[in-house]
Amino acid sequence: MARATLKFTPGFLWGTATSAHQVEGNNTLNDWWAWEQQPGHIYKNQSSGIACNWWENAEEDFDRAAEMNTNAHRLSVEWSRIEPEPGKWDDSALDRYRQMVSGLRERGIEPMVTLHHFTNPMWLAEQGGWENPDVVTLFARFARKVVETLGEHVSLWCTLNEPIVLATQSYGFGRWPPGKRSRKAMRRVVVNQLRAHAAAYEAIKEAQPDARIGLAKNMIAVSPARPAWIHRPAARAVRYTFNEAFLLALRDGALKFPGSRTIQLPEVKGSLDWIGVNYYSRYFGRFDLLSPSSFFINASPPSDPERSPAPGWGETYPRGLFENIRYLWETLGLPIYVTENGIPDHEDKKRPAFLLESLKALWDAVNYSWPIRGYFFWSLVDNFEWSEGYDPRFSFGLIEVDFETQERRWRPSGRLYAEICAANGFSSDMAERYAPEVLGRLFPGSPPE
Ligand code: FCB
Numbered sequence: 095m096a097r098a099t100l101k102f103t104p105g106f107l108w109g110t111a112t113s114a115h116q117v118e119g120n121n122t123l124n125d126w127w128a129w130e131q132q133p134g135h136i137y138k139n140q141s142s143g144i145a146c147n148w149w150e151n152a153e154e155d156f157d158r159a160a161e162m163n164t165n166a167h168r169l170s171v172e173w174s175r176i177e178p179e180p181g182k183w184d185d186s187a188l189d190r191y192r193q194m195v196s197g198l199r200e201r202g203i204e205p206m207v208t209l210h211h212f213t214n215p216m217w218l219a220e221q222g223g224w225e226n227p228d229v230v231t232l233f234a235r236f237a238r239k240v241v242e243t244l245g246e247h248v249s250l251w252c253t254l255n256e257p258i259v260l261a262t263q264s265y266g267f268g269r270w271p272p273g274k275r276s277r278k279a280m281r282r283v284v285v286n287q288l289r290a291h292a293a294a295y296e297a298i299k300e301a302q303p304d305a306r307i308g309l310a311k312n313m314i315a316v317s318p319a320r321p322a323w324i325h326r327p328a329a330r331a332v333r334y335t336f337n338e339a340f341l342l343a344l345r346d347g348a349l350k351f352p353g354s355r356t357i358q359l360p361e362v363k364g365s366l367d368w369i370g371v372n373y374y375s376r377y378f379g380r381f382d383l384l385s386p387s388s389f390f391i392n393a394s395p396p397s398d399p400e401r402s403p404a405p406g407w408g409e410t411y412p413r414g415l416f417e418n419i420r421y422l423w424e425t426l427g428l429p430i431y432v433t434e435n436g437i438p439d440h441e442d443k444k445r446p447a448f449l450l451e452s453l454k455a456l457w458d459a460v461n462y463s464w465p466i467r468g469y470f471f472w473s474l475v476d477n478f479e480w481s482e483g484y485d486p487r488f489s490f491g492l493i494e495v496d497f498e499t500q501e502r503r504w505r506p507s508g509r510l511y512a513e514i515c516a517a518n519g520f521s522s523d524m525a526e527r528y529a530p531e532v533l534g535r536l537f538p539g540s541p542p543e
Pocket of ligand 1: 113116255256259312372434472479480490
């Protein structure tokens with residue numbers, strides 16, 4: 095018997111999240127596919143291949159999502175399938191997506207559809223991708239087409255996934271296609287992302303006036319490295335540049351990055367109905383004489399590798415979810431979705447505790463009466479983790495996938511999440527069974543019997 099249950103609000107959305115390229119398989123027409131074919135880009139030179147085979151059969155995993163008692167799922171559509179050549183629409187691809195979103199609905203699962211999750215049609219990449227200002231109208235045209243086609247089943251739209259992550263990985267660090275390292279390019283990309291988002295917002299609203307439109311913003315937790323009195327300004331700069339600048343541009347209609355002039359973008363102001371937060375972990379901001387290209391500032395994982403779940407990944411710090419939600423609420427005053435939250439953990443040793451502690455942070459925020467509408471765990475199934483490929487150390491699924499055989503195996507955290515979704519909350523009894531190590535922290539005063 096549960097001795098205590100922490101409940102969420104009625105109608106709360108409990109979901110999982112995926113993205114097209116990471117699960118569909120054979121997305122051969124985008125820039126990532128081309129990038130994967132070149133040695134040195136992906137863990138063990140892997141390619142996404144058939145991934146989780148969703149293009150052929152997403153439905154079996156949708157059944158699992160229903161068995162998990164989720165009532166929402168965040169997925170993305172692959173631009174290069176829908177528009178394989180500029181201005182040419184592939185109706186069979188659109189039909190397949192219609193089948194997917196209606197299939198989710200039939201299972202009682204509300205789809206949230208992301209229009210851009212990192213990948214670009216090859217033809218767009220060849221035209222300069224996100225550096226080319228034409229991307230603004232091209233993306234809005236694509237968004238309109240998708241909304242006209244899927245709008246019967248979808249009203250929750252996410253324009254861009256993690257714009258600043260894309261800008262830094264692809265144009266700053268050169269780790270993702272097109273592999274550039276240029277601050278100027280990065281800034282151009284961010285301006286185009288803001289404009290493209292706002293243009294898509296307009297286009298979607300025209301096609302579907304009651305659409306609810308937002309985007310998924312990656313937010314990290316940032317603390318100063320030690321000694322804090324030296325590194326505090328660096329931590330603040332990291333937080334501003336990575337977490338805040340993009341959101342402030344949407345709120346105020348002006349983009350300001352440290353060390354460069356303010357760019358006025360009045361047209362992007364107010365182009366959000368809600369904000370999504372993708373939260374994973376904490377990094378440490380520090381001054382670093384070896385980082386001249388980033389104004390001698392960098393953000394690194396904790397020095398003790400025991401505190402992060404995978405190499406290079408930030409520190410496991412569930413409280414950061416609450417801190418970032420507070421920032422979003424105070425800064426934007428909009429409804430909030432947690433559009434991603436998760437942990438790389440093949441053995442599922444840390445995920446149950448991480449899930450419960452993250453939900454405790456979320457529950458606190460819900461009980462401050464901040465308008466939090468839903469939570470999407472990353473991810474339903476293991477999938478292609480970008481540069482990390484299928485490295486088992488970067489397995490994020492509530493359900494494990496054997497990529498040789500396509501077999502699925504439920505992890506304990508998947509069973510736990512099923513109980514949470516069914517209960518619209520979590521109980522001390524769940525903590526006792528799945529993660530007794532955090533029971534005392536989550537439910538003070540209720541030690542195990
Ligand atoms: C996020 C991405 C998502 C996935 C998770 C682990 O930054 O949006 O595609 O790779 O990290």
